[in-house]
């Protein structure tokens with residue numbers, strides 16, 4: 001079997017006992033992930049795919065069956081000899097809770113081990129984090145109680161803000177107006193489940209390379225476009241966080257030092273021109289501060305971004321112009337990402353992708369005008385109907401249990 005270089009380092013430092021535990025964990029993840037990606041498989045298939053001995057595979061499979069991760073299904077076909085029992089992920093038994101927190105709305109979902117969402121509910125996001133954590137705890141406990149047949153493997157949460165990876169605390173979210181919020185501790189105490197929390201763009205990037213159309217890709221950038229703009233960067237197979245977890249804030253790269261004031265305190269940031277809020281302001285003729293104050297006071301902007309999409313679809317010229325302007329700036333920022341990072345793919349995530357026929361060509365044109373590095377980066381919209389942000393929360397939990405292909 002192959003170890004990642006970091007794993008070898010850990011093995012050398014940890015001593016024999018820890019080494020054997022780590023090797024066992026890696027072997028187990030390797031078997032589990034092979035079943036996930038290739039099911040149904042026999043034990044012999046698994047031995048061939050993982051490079052492990054048949055006896056080791058059998059021991060691991062027995063353990064996975066005992067714990068409810070894997071089930072035996074139909075008999076496979078062989079030209080001669082005993083027909084092997086095929087192995088599947090036990091999607092009926094194990095489940096994950098995913099929580100996607102956005103400034104206006106939060107979605108809570110139950111997914112199975114294949115990442116398929118079996119139930120979901122959306123609730124308004126409350127401005128006070130403390131009381132909102134109580135609400136999330138209550139919903140999570142209710143999901144657990146209503147599905148006694150499910151063994152819950154954990155909770156994944158995505159937030160539009162910066163997360164300290166070590167403490168798993170939300171350090172700052174301009175869009176939520178939350179500072180230094182511990183979601184993990186209270187939720188773990190309340191539900192008894194392990195909680196993983198991640199920046200929304202990072203979670204989307206993980207979901208893309210974990211089980212999305214770009215599975216296994218090692219260089220990808222996910223750009224989440226909503227009230228603001230976030231970027232999740234996977235480079236050389238690693239999620240790029242930076243020492244403080246603040247990497248990827250391309251939404252706050254200055255495009256114009258004389259531009260409108262941004263939520264971050266700067267001026268003329270990319271998200272001031274290319275986010276949903278930018279299109280709303282453009283359409284409503286609002287200044288950024290006015291729009292923000294309106295939301296703080298509870299009035300909210302007169303028009304939502306979804307309204308602008310519908311209006312543009314019905315031929316409203318003002319809404320169309322607002323989308324076109326947003327698309328030009330999305331293209332400008334995308335060109336910056338291509339010039340700086342040259343990933344294989346940039347995936348755009350958000351409601352704006354529903355208007356891809358309109359905005360896609362504008363983005364591509366701007367990129368052709370502004371990116372001259374011959375990076376050959378593809379620009380693709382995530383399928384908004386498949387809820388990429390929510391899938392990201394599920395991937396956070398799943399990737400902890402399966403093969404650690406991303407050493408995050």
Ligand SMILES: [Zn+2]
Pocket residue numbers: 251252253262263264265266267269
């Ligand atoms: Zn900013």
